[in-house]
Amino acid sequence: NEWPLSWFRAKAQLEQMNEPRISYEAFEGVCRDAGVQGEVSREVLGDFLHDLGIVIHFSDFGLDDNHVLDPKWVTGAVYKIINAESVAAGKGLLRLDALKEVLRPEEGDAYKYRRVDHHYIIKLMKKFELCYELEGGEVLIPQLLAVPQPSFDFPYEGALCFVLHYADFLPPSVMPRFIVKRHQEIKDRLRWRTGVVLKHPQLEATAVVRADNEARRIHIAVTGKERKVYLALIWLSLREINIGFEGLRVSERVPLPDNPAVSVAYETLLDYAEQGLEKIIPENTKKAYSVRELLNAVHPDSQSDGENMLALARDDKEKGRLRKFGKGLNKYFDVEVNLFGVKFDYKTFFDDILSKGE
Structure with a gap:
């Protein structure tokens, strides 16, 4: 089926944004400005954009309030976590409070990760079956066991x-x-x-x-x-x-x-x-x-x-x-x-x- 023109306007506006991740409220605002009417239409558009690899968005509780506009922002974070010396030394164990060090900006990094991003990144890793949560504020990454x-x-x-x-x-x-x-x-x-x-x-x-x-x-x-x-x-x-x-x-x-x-x-x-x-x-x-x-x-x-x-x-x-x-x-x-x-x-x-x- 052909896309409505309003969907193309929303897609173009999202691709011009510099933020790697936006809130659901911001996504709603882009849709309204582009003329995409109704919650159902916004959700269908979000699903299409996700399937096309333009955005990352899941309807799961805790993930549904964000749209990732640059998928490389996610893969960059996962790469830093999996390749962190402290995580390798711990045989895949990662303390969540250590993310501030693991994701600390370094010279040459294409992306920065704020502390408010950390919880969302871990939830995405769990969604992708890269890790699971342990007691005591830790997660385990089995590929590093x-x-x-x-x-x-x-x-x-x-x-x-x-x-x-x-x-x-x-x-x-x-x-x-x-x-x-x-x-x-x-x-x-x-x-x-x-x-x-x-x-x-x-x-x-x-x-x-x-x-x-x-x-x-x-x-x-x-x-x-x-x-x-x-x-x-x-x-x-x-x-x-x-x-x-x-x-x-x-x-x-x-x-x-x-x-x-x-x-x-x-x-x-x-x-x-x-x-x-x-x-x-x-x-x-x-x-x-x-x-x-x-x-x-x-x-x-x-x-x-x-x-x-x-x-x-x-x-x-x-x-x-x-x-x-x-x-x-x-x-x-x-x-x-x-x-x-x-x-x-x-x-x-x-x-x-x-x-x-x-």
């Missing part, structure tokens, strides 16, 4: 395992963003740059999620009472991150029960089941495995398990851990749908959850 994996006990033998194979490239931001998403479940501060140990009290389940960047793999191991439900939530979180990368090819795979080093693509198992094929001989093996048993290893055991998974997915949405919560999920609430059994599959379920729309 210590590299070595800490020692801990975990019963890998008998654990429910799953693996993601990245065909060409495992973006280094995937694991840090995952840690931010599920930081409220971190067990005993067991977190490192490429992995984390999680515990879900309600599900009575514990998980280890770790990335092997060289092999382009993310390995998931889950144990506990409702480990299948917890695997589904972890899988969904990673799926949401992955679909944000255009062209990223990821194979979601089920390891063989007696040979975990070998795995079968989950989508291949679904195709076999749909075609009525009962057995599969995985690549590099000479043994036939039951398609249904491999699928059952990760699928819910009962309708109540499926409903629990659905409720927790909605809870993840409410708590901000899941953001792409689509309209397609409504059918699971509007009508009674089987959430386990031979016709259930996570591919369709996740596609419904992460479909566009609200």
Whole structure:
């Protein structure tokens, strides 16, 4: 659709302003002067400008009262924070009261950051899943965590395992963003740059999620009472991150029960089941495995398990851990749908959850 002339006037006026960030009231004033009438029209214009990369504006509480007119103002602040010696020395820990030093103007800086900007910048970093808040006025930036994996006990033998194979490239931001998403479940501060140990009290389940960047793999191991439900939530979180990368090819795979080093693509198992094929001989093996048993290893055991998974997915949405919560999920609430059994599959379920729309 063509833009109204008033929108072009507002866009031109915003591009001529020298301030990198303006208040919502100032944005309203520009719109009024340009002839953009009505709150809805202003909001739609703001969304369009955001999508075009001309401004940065989010409707989240605490972010909705600002419009960033120069996106480089934000990236410049993030760069200074991530590259600060004090933050690196603290393995990603940043005291909020240290921002006045971290963002202190230096010779050659293109931008200045006032103290009134600091809180907004941190909120943006949390929005972009670059950090999360700790107690005591600190935030943690997972991409700066210590590299070595800490020692801990975990019963890998008998654990429910799953693996993601990245065909060409495992973006280094995937694991840090995952840690931010599920930081409220971190067990005993067991977190490192490429992995984390999680515990879900309600599900009575514990998980280890770790990335092997060289092999382009993310390995998931889950144990506990409702480990299948917890695997589904972890899988969904990673799926949401992955679909944000255009062209990223990821194979979601089920390891063989007696040979975990070998795995079968989950989508291949679904195709076999749909075609009525009962057995599969995985690549590099000479043994036939039951398609249904491999699928059952990760699928819910009962309708109540499926409903629990659905409720927790909605809870993840409410708590901000899941953001792409689509309209397609409504059918699971509007009508009674089987959430386990031979016709259930996570591919369709996740596609419904992460479909566009609200």
